[in-house]
Every structure is written in C-alpha cells, then in structure tokens.
Amino acid sequence: MGIIEKGLELLYPSNIYCISCGSIIDKTRPYALCDECVDKLHWLGQKTCAKCGKILQEDYRHDLCWDCRTYGHAFDRGYTCVQYGLYERGILLDYKYRKKSYIGRKLGDILYDRMLLEEESFDLIVPVPMHGKKQARRGFNQAAVMAARLAQRMGVPCAAGLLIRCRQTLPMKGLGAFERQQNLEGAFAVAPENRYKIAGRKLLLVDDIYTTGSTMDGCGKVLKEKGAKEIHVLSFACGANIAPKQ
Template identity: 30%
Template sequence: MRGRIQTVVALLYPPRCLGCGDMVESDFGLCGRCWRDTPFIGGTVCDACGTPLPGSDDGHRLECDDCMERPRPWGRGRSALLYRDRARALVLALKHGDRAEMAKPAAKWMMRAARPLLRPGMLVAPVPLHWSRLLRRRYNQSALLSQALAGEAGLACCPDLLQRVRRTAKQDGKNVADRFAELAGAIAPHPGRRHRMAGRAVLLVDDVMTSGATLSACTTACLDAGAARVDVVTLARVTRDD
C-alpha cells in the first residue's frame, strides 16, 4: 500500500532538479548539467576555511593566504562549494527564495566536507540572525543547515546556542577591517544555553564565508563561554577570484 502511495505521489509531483527545475531521478537532486555547473570543493584544501589549494596534501596543516594574513580563532574549517556559478544561485535560493527544502541536500554536501572535523559529542550550532532580520525573513537558513547536518552526522544541535545582541549592518561592500569592526561584540551565548557548550567541542554552521568576521565573532563567543574547541563548516566559500 505504501509503495502504491509513493508511486502516485511521484506521478503527481515528479522529482525536479534543485537548480533548473528539470525532472530528475530522485528528490532533492541536481540534473547532469547543473551538477557540472556547481563548483564542489575537493582535493587539497585550506585547513582553516576549506578553500581549494594547489598541490597535494603532505600531512601538514595548510592554510590559504587569507587565513595566514588573518589567523582564525577556530580550529579547522571546511566548505562544500565555491560561491560562484550554480552554487551562488543555490545559496541565494535557500537564503532569500523560500527554498527551505534545499537545506537537506545541502547538508549532505556539507557532511562530506565536514567529515574530518566531526567528533563524538560535538554540539552543532548555527550562526544566529538578529530577531528583527529573522522576523522579516521568517527563517534562519544557517539554522536549517545546522539541523539537517546534525541529523546527517548523528550529533546534537542547538539552534539558539548563540544570539545577536545588536543588529549589524549588511556586510556587502564593506572591506575586511570594517566587517570585523561591525561584528565586534555583536554575538553572545544565549544565557540559557551557554552551559551546553562548557568543555565541549562546537561545530559552527553558516551558509557562506566571505571574510570570516561573523564566524570569528561566533567562535569568540563560544570560547569565552567555555567551549573546549570550535570548528566551522559553511555551505559555500567566497574566494578572491569570486
């Protein structure tokens, strides 16, 4: 009976490509063309942010120029996609296009990238939105990603572990120094949740990393609250070429 229902649903609502809307074989997938146009990150990467690096992995910690110029407060970082081409369109659809269903496949991509960071008992948490922005947008895309990723990894998730204690201006168009200055002191542990990270490893989740200012502010808040270590994973990474 269940199989018949699934067949009827598939006939009425055939699976569509997340990127272009063409029919595909399974739900939440990409067609061949969109898959080719989506820049997944693989191979040798920066240990701090996950951006691709030339050469082969020699077993030592490798960092990109951005992370060497501005050392990160977190331990290790990974990203699933480069923020360009089809990946940029997918991120914007999740963030501004009410495409919440995209969080599930995106979390699977992030899971592959984040696997080296995962450890037993790790707490997964998203970068927070200010309440006023959350009210306008109606959902936090990073929270959707963190919950889906935690489910994939079998880890606990705390969607409100952190909070924005003041509203910050949009970061578009700001230089790196201005981005960090804008975020200074803007993020703090939720008073009723900070005990959950004491002595514990935390995995911070965001949709896009550009300068790293937001993730740095979140990491500092976690470490000040007693987290044993903090690692980060993002769906996409902006590079200097983007």
C-alpha cells in the first residue's frame, strides 16, 4: 500500500463496526448494521396506528392504538421506524450511556429513509430537548444528533435550541391521564428569541423513543400555543401497543 493509499485508508476506513453487535463490517452496509442485525431489528410492520404511527398487530381490530383512542394527542401525525425490543434497546443504550454519538448519525439516516415513505415536507425540524443538567452529564442530546443528521439530509433547517426543557419529568409508566398532564405542565417552553420561527409553520419533532407519546404531547402543546400550524412527530423506536393494567 502506497503512502497516499495509507493516508486515504486512515481518513476513510473501508471497514467499520456494526452499531448493534460490534462486528467488523464493510462501510457500504446501510446504517452501519451487519446483515444479521438488520434481520434482528423489528422494522415497521404493515399495520400502524393512523394517528401516532405506532406498530399494531395484524389482527388488531382498530385503526388507532390504545393510547390514541384513550387520550388523543397534541400533535397531528406520528411516524416510527422500529418496535422497541432487545436489539433496539442495545443500540440505544450504547448510543446514550456509552456516549457513542456517531450512532446518532446512523439513526438519523434511518429516520431519513423512513420519511421518504411519506409525502410530507416540513419548515423546521425540532429535537425533543433534554434538561440542561442531564445533557451536561451525557455530553450530548441524543435526539439532537439524530435530528441534525435528518435535517441535513432533508435539506430542512434544524432548530436545536428552540425548545427548552424547564424541569425533569417522571417516567409516564403507570400514570393516569390527569397525572400525565400534570407531569408535563410547564416542563417545556419555547425560547423567546425563537418564537418568530414557528408561527404558521409545519414542524417535525424528533426523539429516540416513543412510548405513550406524552413527551411529544408536552412539546407539541407549547409549540402550538406559540403559533405552530402543524406538528408531526418522528421517533427511531416505539413501544408496543399495550393497554396498561388497571
């Protein structure tokens, strides 16, 4: 190998690691996933909730998932890429807690391909914000890295500082409708200097995981109050459509 090729090899390595199992793969593999891991992920099925985009079982008899039928949402339409399972969890844990921020760019590519299936265009992409302290500990906001990559590929501006998370919220699991609403009350705000950016605009909110949709609702509510015209939400992974035990 000549010195120039060696230099190029360093700049553009021909092999990279699979973001799920870590095995060495050819860099041309889509999303930096090996073939085995591509098969293991729970990609979007045929049937999804007509409102939030959550994956529904083929024999499920409603068009809307349990959450959408029970609570409704502060956003207009939702999309997701995979159902949250063991392998999806592994990728997200590596990404967030082992600080492998490059995984976020690969997830952004997955989000981009997902949106190619929809005939939608947006004025602005907005990542779900993290609380300042939490972000300082982690070093990055996982939703913002994914959103930035998606925005770059869609050619749409990304407004990372537009929404602010004013306080931490409790996990939504096990909370009733009223408690969920209370948990999000005042949790998000629009930075005053950014208000002019959203009036009359169609926004795409981005997060890594979608479970009940409450976080997206918290964001959607303040964005609509400040004049956003339409809000769609996009996540990498969504939880299963399960009615909680009463």
